[in-house]
Amino acid sequence: MRRRLIQILMLCLLALFTTGCWDYTELELLDFVIGAGVDADEAGIVLVTEMAKTTGVGQETEFEPVVLSTKARTLSGAAHSLSVPAGMEAFWPHTQVFLVSEEVAREGMMAVLEHILRAWDLRSTMNLFVTKGCTAEEVLKSKPPLAAGVSQHLSSTVRLGDMRAAFVPQQVWQFSGDLAALGIAATLPVVQLVHVTGNLVPVVRGAGVFKKDRLVGWLDAEQTQIFGLLKGEEQRGLFVMDTTVEGETFPITYEFVHNVVEIKPRISDGNVRMQIKLELKLGVVAAEKANFLDRAVTNTVQEQLNRAFARRIRELLWLVQEEYNSDIIGFGQVLMRKEPKVWRSHADDWDTHLRKLAADIEVDCRIIFTGLRAEPFAVRN
Amino acid sequence: MSFWKRWKEKKAAGKQREHLSTSLESNIRWLRSNLLADDATIVYRLLRTKGPRPRDCALVYANNMAKHDFLSEHVVAPLMSSAPPKELHGQGLLDYFMQEAISSDSMDTSSSYKELAEAVVRGTGVVLVDGCGIGLMVDAQGFEKRSVSEPQSETVVRGPRQGFTEDLGVNVSLVRRKITSPNLKMKYLYVGEQTRTKTAVMYLESVAKPDLVDEVIQRIEQIEMDGILESGYIEELIKDSPRSPFPTIGHTERPDTVAGKILEGRVAVLVDGTPFALTMPYLLVEAFQANEDYYRHWVLASFHRLVRYISFFLTTSTPGLYLALVSHHPQLLPMNLAISIAAARKNVPFPAMVEVVIMGLVFEILREGGVRLPRSVGQAISIVGAIVLGDAAVGASLVSAPMIIVVGLTGVAGFVVSQFNDVAVVVRLGLVVLAGLLGFYGFLLGGMGLMLHLASIKSFGVPYLSSLTSLSVQGSQDTLLRSPWWKMQMRPRHIGAKNRQRVQSPSRSRRS
Numbered sequence: 001m002r003r004r005l006i007q008i009l010m011l012c013l014l015a016l017f018t019t020g021c022w023d024y025t026e027l028e029l030l031d032f033v034i035g036a037g038v039d040a041d042e043a044g045i046v047l048v049t050e051m052a053k054t055t056g057v058g059q060e061t062e063f064e065p066v067v068l069s070t071k072a073r074t075l076s077g078a079a080h081s082l083s084v085p086a087g088m089e090a091f092w093p094h095t096q097v098f099l100v101s102e103e104v105a106r107e108g109m110m111a112v113l114e115h116i117l118r119a120w121d122l123r124s125t126m127n128l129f130v131t132k133g134c135t136a137e138e139v140l141k142s143k144p145p146l147a148a149g150v151s152q153h154l155s156s157t158v159r160l161g162d163m164r165a166a167f168v169p170q171q172v173w174q175f176s177g178d179l180a181a182l183g184i185a186a187t188l189p190v191v192q193l194v195h196v197t198g199n200l201v202p203v204v205r206g207a208g209v210f211k212k213d214r215l216v217g218w219l220d221a222e223q224t225q226i227f228g229l230l231k232g233e234e235q236r237g238l239f240v241m242d243t244t245v246e247g248e249t250f251p252i253t254y255e256f257v258h259n260v261v262e263i264k265p266r267i268s269d270g271n272v273r274m275q276i277k278l279e280l281k282l283g284v285v286a287a288e289k290a291n292f293l294d295r296a297v298t299n300t301v302q303e304q305l306n307r308a309f310a311r312r313i314r315e316l317l318w319l320v321q322e323e324y325n326s327d328i329i330g331f332g333q334v335l336m337r338k339e340p341k342v343w344r345s346h347a348d349d350w351d352t353h354l355r356k357l358a359a360d361i362e363v364d365c366r367i368i369f370t371g372l373r374a375e376p377f378a379v380r381n
Numbered sequence: 382m383s384f385w386k387r388w389k390e391k392k393a394a395g396k397q398r399e400h401l402s403t404s405l406e407s408n409i410r411w412l413r414s415n416l417l418a419d420d421a422t423i424v425y426r427l428l429r430t431k432g433p434r435p436r437d438c439a440l441v442y443a444n445n446m447a448k449h450d451f452l453s454e455h456v457v458a459p460l461m462s463s464a465p466p467k468e469l470h471g472q473g474l475l476d477y478f479m480q481e482a483i484s485s486d487s488m489d490t491s492s493s494y495k496e497l498a499e500a501v502v503r504g505t506g507v508v509l510v511d512g513c514g515i516g517l518m519v520d521a522q523g524f525e526k527r528s529v530s531e532p533q534s535e536t537v538v539r540g541p542r543q544g545f546t547e548d549l550g551v552n553v554s555l556v557r558r559k560i561t562s563p564n565l566k567m568k569y570l571y572v573g574e575q576t577r578t579k580t581a582v583m584y585l586e587s588v589a590k591p592d593l594v595d596e597v598i599q600r601i602e603q604i605e606m607d608g609i610l611e612s613g614y615i616e617e618l619i620k621d622s623p624r625s626p627f628p629t630i631g632h633t634e635r636p637d638t639v640a641g642k643i644l645e646g647r648v649a650v651l652v653d654g655t656p657f658a659l660t661m662p663y664l665l666v667e668a669f670q671a672n673e674d675y676y677r678h679w680v681l682a683s684f685h686r687l688v689r690y691i692s693f694f695l696t697t698s699t700p701g702l703y704l705a706l707v708s709h710h711p712q713l714l715p716m717n718l719a720i721s722i723a724a725a726r727k728n729v730p731f732p733a734m735v736e737v738v739i740m741g742l743v744f745e746i747l748r749e750g751g752v753r754l755p756r757s758v759g760q761a762i763s764i765v766g767a768i769v770l771g772d773a774a775v776g777a778s779l780v781s782a783p784m785i786i787v788v789g790l791t792g793v794a795g796f797v798v799s800q801f802n803d804v805a806v807v808v809r810l811g812l813v814v815l816a817g818l819l820g821f822y823g824f825l826l827g828g829m830g831l832m833l834h835l836a837s838i839k840s841f842g843v844p845y846l847s848s849l850t851s852l853s854v855q856g857s858q859d860t861l862l863r864s865p866w867w868k869m870q871m872r873p874r875h876i877g878a879k880n881r882q883r884v885q886s887p888s889r890s891r892r893s
Binding site: 011 | 711820
């Protein structure tokens with residue numbers, strides 16, 4: 001019995017030394033940070049946070065977002081001093097979104113990432129965004145029409161998988177992984193403020209292109225869609241394209257159903273070419289006058305789609321290769337994986353090689369369904 | 382009476398007398414002044430027979446313990462109207478009364494004062510005859526007893542409505558009616574220096590291990606106690622791991638449950654004066670088995686058994702988990718829940734741990750109050766408790782609303798596994814303290830300690846977790862789930878080892 005007692009006491013004693021980095025805390029003494037953003041300032045950095053303020057007790061509890069900002073020379077210093085305006089301990093693990101203003105992103109993301117990756121209480125599954133044409137503070141202070149706060153609005157937008165053809169979401173671990181990897185450059189989804197019924201509403205659309213850790217340019221929504229297809233991101237959502245059927249041109253609305261991309265390097269005479277093969281399965285949502293029961297019509301439409309997508313891909317490649325000179329599609333990684341020897345000879349001067357990198361593009365679009373009707377709806381005279 | 386005779390009697394009375402004398406007067410005097418002294422309930426009815434040589438007799442019995450009508454009709458009247466032949470005396474006279482006068486099917490004789498006195502206080506009528514050194518014991522026990530009714534603590538929707546009563550004879554017969562086999566063996570033991578409580582050990586000879594039966598009998602015989610008023614006394618005195626809160630001996634009020642356990646090879650102990658029978662060995666799985674499981678469809682029974690396991694986890698762990706999450710790891714809570722709990726706790730003056738302990742205590746107070754008070758008052762207690770707990774305390778910000786949910790869930794889940802109701806309180810408290818001090822680490826530490834403890838205890842030589850830890854299909858058929866009867870061909874391995882075959886193979890082949 002005595003031995004058993006000693007054993008139990010020893011176990012309890014050991015427990016005290018192995019409790020790790022948590023401690024007793026009271027939930028009501030914490031201020032929950034649900035979203036944060038970083039703006040640049042002459043003195044250093046401005047950290048803007050959206051916090052959850054609750055009012056009422058019991059069933060009448062209401063949640064209201066409050067935006068606070070602190071200034072400091074570094075982000076860590078700003079985060080630390082947040083407790084002063086908050087009045088209680090800022091609790092970061094529930095932060096869902098992190099916005100970086102255009103100015104800070106152009107200066108370089110190192111300072112921001114250093115803080116996010118080192119802090120124990122920030123999750124690497126936070127969604128990162130870059131703002132365009134506005135500051136992070138302006139975004140966080142805007143009024144989304146339905147959600148309780150901007151952070152909730154942005155994270156629910158990211159969760160809307162069906163509608164996200166206009167952006168490619170990036171969590172902290174994905175973004176930092178791309179920055180740290182060879183042969184690939186990073187992007188971030190863009191948040192803009194748009195006027196909707198008199199209010200400024202944050203909208204996620206497009207992508208910010210990074211070279212190393214600096215923002216160098218933008219992709220619009222349409223380019224981002226193509227970028228998503230080339231990255232192999234499963235696309236959902238609709239797009240409209242003017243299509244000519246039997247000599248008449250009218251818009252048809254298509255829906256992405258399935259997309260597969262294959263990118264392979266081809267070496268001929270020491271030159272590298274990228275072979276891009278994109279397979280798209282599409283549905284027709286609204287066809288107006290096209291009769292898809294006619295095989296010839298379907299073939300014509302598919303050919304036009306093939307051509308249009310090939311053109312768009314070429315335009316995007318020109319933009320990122322020539323203008324931004326940033327390998328956001330990850331051609332370097334493909335080369336490294338498939339042709340390591342060639343990559344080694346190109347790695348040192350990849351930026352130059354990237355500009356000259358030619359691509360063979362092959363697009364295969366197939367219309368696999370046309371909704372509940374195959375032929376256009378006709379009104380009887 | 383001559384001086385010589387009186388002197389002899391006086392001399393005999395001075396010694397410790399063990400056996401009856403031939404003098405009726407002396408015997409009655411001895412009983413009145415020694416073994417049955419100062420007992421107003423003892424009746425001494427003097428009689429005289431008819432015939433050529435009338436004999437003096439006495440009927441001694443305890444008032445309200447023996448049946449008056451029976452004794453008057455079958456003992457007093459026949460004795461008074463009998464006419465024993467003149468030449469009969471001693472054993473012959475007694476035989477005459479037994480065979481020709483007294484009409485009772487249960488009679489015995491003894492010459493020991495002690496035995497006769499014990500028989501009297503148990504409700505037997507003792508007939509003493511002048512000139513005869515032997516007393517006649519006529520079984521006439523007849524006191525008020527409760528009729529067989531459905532047990533309050535173990536009600537069923539489907540199943541027999543019979544429950545044990547306080548009368549051992551009735552209880553034994555209830556079990557016997559379930560198992561009408563000569564294999565069902567029974568041994569009576571008398572326990573308690575003063576109470577001499579009659580205790581029956583029942584088992585199925587062809588199935589129960591002889592070692593087990595001997596061990597049970599030996600442990601009961603070794604009990605040294607002045608009185609046994611309930612089977613709980615015996616349970617506590619003979620159980621394994623007496624310091625553990627986990628029961629290693631089962632108790633039930635239902636004859637069908639006892640019969641089921643006996644059929645598996647267990648030993649049942651029935652104690653006079655209580656409707657609670659004991660069964661042993663008792664394993665952890667038995668707490669989660671209900672007799673109704675075996676009366677209804679096995680799929681439903683299995684589902685409800687799983688619900689019982691989940692409920693036990695909930696009743697022991699909910700406060701601990703809540704405390705660990707709220708006080709140590711709020712980052713593990715979904716954001717909306719964390720904010721909602723924080724809002725609910727905003728005006729509560731106590732730390733979460735104090736809140737958990739206070740609410741746990743309040744719940745136990747209400748439960749104990751509800752159980753001990755008469756049923757009508759008990760209901761009032763629960764209403765007051767529900768209002769005080771559910772509404773006023775939250776309204777006054779003394780406790781937070783999530784805490785009420787935690788306590789409510791803990792309480793309701795606790796009633797699902799009634800056999801472990803008391804154990805759950807101890808385990809819960811331990812986990813609350815550990816989780817409150819060390820968070821999830823403490824909770825897991827407590828859980829591991831609990832598992833180690835359970836793995837280390839045994840019940841009558843059978844590991845407490847056996848069956849539950851069995852890797853064989855046969856061994857785990859009646860544990861987390863209940864297999865259909867036509868699949869359960871074997872008895873539990875450690876218990877019915879003497880004869881494991883439960884179902885004969887022909888029915889198995891027919892089914893499969």
